[in-house]
Amino acid sequence: MASPLPRFRLIRLPDTVHGGILSNMRAVITGQIGIDKKPYLETVCEMAGQRGQRIELFNVGNLMYQEAPDIRPGRILDLPLSRLASLRRAAFKDIISETTPAIDYPDMIVNTHATFRWRHGLFSAFDFDQMAKLKPDMFICLLDNIEMVHHRLHAEHDIDATLKDCMVWREEEILATELLANAMGCADQFYILSRGRQRDTYETCLRLVTRPDIKRVYPSFPMSHVVDMPDVLEEIDRFRAALTEHFIAFDPADVDEKLLLDRAIDAAKRGEDWLDVTPHTYGGREGQELKVRVREVLDIAGDVDGQIYMRDFKLIDQSDMIVSLVPELPGGIPGLSSGVERELQHAWEHTKEVYVVWKPAKAPSPFITETATKIFPDVDAALEYFESERMFAPGNLFGH
Numbered sequence: 114m115a116s117p118l119p120r121f122r123l124i125r126l127p128d129t130v131h132g133g134i135l136s137n138m139r140a141v142i143t144g145q146i147g148i149d150k151k152p153y154l155e156t157v158c159e160m161a162g163q164r165g166q167r168i169e170l171f172n173v174g175n176l177m178y179q180e181a182p183d184i185r186p187g188r189i190l191d192l193p194l195s196r197l198a199s200l201r202r203a204a205f206k207d208i209i210s211e212t213t214p215a216i217d218y219p220d221m222i223v224n225t226h227a228t229f230r231w232r233h234g235l236f237s238a239f240d241f242d243q244m245a246k247l248k249p250d251m252f253i254c255l256l257d258n259i260e261m262v263h264h265r266l267h268a269e270h271d272i273d274a275t276l277k278d279c280m281v282w283r284e285e286e287i288l289a290t291e292l293l294a295n296a297m298g299c300a301d302q303f304y305i306l307s308r309g310r311q312r313d314t315y316e317t318c319l320r321l322v323t324r325p326d327i328k329r330v331y332p333s334f335p336m337s338h339v340v341d342m343p344d345v346l347e348e349i350d351r352f353r354a355a356l357t358e359h360f361i362a363f364d365p366a367d368v369d370e371k372l373l374l375d376r377a378i379d380a381a382k383r384g385e386d387w388l389d390v391t392p393h394t395y396g397g398r399e400g401q402e403l404k405v406r407v408r409e410v411l412d413i414a415g416d417v418d419g420q421i422y423m424r425d426f427k428l429i430d431q432s433d434m435i436v437s438l439v440p441e442l443p444g445g446i447p448g449l450s451s452g453v454e455r456e457l458q459h460a461w462e463h464t465k466e467v468y469v470v471w472k473p474a475k476a477p478s479p480f481i482t483e484t485a486t487k488i489f490p491d492v493d494a495a496l497e498y499f500e501s502e503r504m505f506a507p508g509n510l511f512g513h
Contacts, residue, residue: 142222145283172224227239321361330436352438429465471488
């Protein structure tokens with residue numbers, strides 16, 4: 114039996130190499146099985162090391178396997194709940210012991226789960242007393258597109274779970290993590306973060322943990338009704354990339370299951386049983402084509418719509434500001450979807466800064482002008498304004 118991989122460790126360089134403000138964060142990062150958090154977080158820590166900051170990564174699952182060398186890889190969740198809880202407590206005890214006092218170990222990530230939905234049913238994956246001793250500063254619930262989660266889950270474990278099971282588990286994981294953050298006094302340091310669609314969000318995660326001086330932004334733009342307009346998609350992609358470069362961007366398109374649902378509905382009308390998840394700006398991932406059952410996708414229609422509504426508003430709430438791109442569609446029509454309008458209204462009502470890039474020749478309505486902090490004719494004008502207002506965080510000596 115192969116021995117478990119050790120937790121990842123990086124050496125701290127002198128603090129003088131840091132530019133900007135670097136925080137001391139003890140972050141707990143959760144997420145359902147199938148997210149593939151470990152390699153994602155290892156890359157985040159590697160990037161930190163390349164920029165002169167050490168972040169220690171503790172993988173609770175690996176530590177539990179070290180405590181139980183008799184357990185075959187991938188089978189630990191099949192243990193009785195009593196032994197599973199004992200192994201978890203032993204793993205957290207080691208982490209707490211090795212990182213106490215907290216002031217001497219300020220930069221760390223604990224990779225764990227908030228809940229499990231397994232053969233035992235739904236059960237928690239933490240203990241309040243140990244979490245309090247850990248003294249975390251931040252909680253992040255990492256998530257991914259549901260067909261990717263479903264694919265990885267079944268590739269790595271012997272379990273029969275539907276897309277519906279995965280959707281329910283994700284919602285439970287988010288809620289449990291948020292409640293845990295509130296209990297630990299971190300209500301204002303709880304974040305939902307997607308690992309990304311075409312590109313992984315390593316930079317966003319690293320900034321979130323280490324750069325509190327960088328503003329958090331929610332990019333708002335039309336999605337479902339422009340998927341077949343390549344010129345508009347290219348304009349939106351440039352807009353998204355520009356905000357991601359300068360801010361901590363919580364991009365709603367990083368989870369794009371509405372497109373999966375729309376494609377499944379079309380496939381059902383054609384009488385097809387399987388759907389190819391092909392790469393697209395919204396939907397699929399380059400180099401990895403999957404097949405999903407059309408019936409399973411249709412079964413989660415209500416979950417997809419409900420979670421989009423919940424998740425996007427939470428992403429706005431955890432941001433400092435919203436920046437919306439309203440492109441001009443063929444015929445001079447403003448690309449202003451009902452979703453974008455609702456996002457702008459929600460942001461305004463929750464006292465966020467609201468910025469709109471209005472591209473159509475037709476003037477915006479009072480519902481836009483009266484709820485926007487500022488309106489720009491193009492993305493470059495918006496970026497120039499943000500820079501003039503010193504909204505861009507200073508880079509460090511490594512150019513980041």
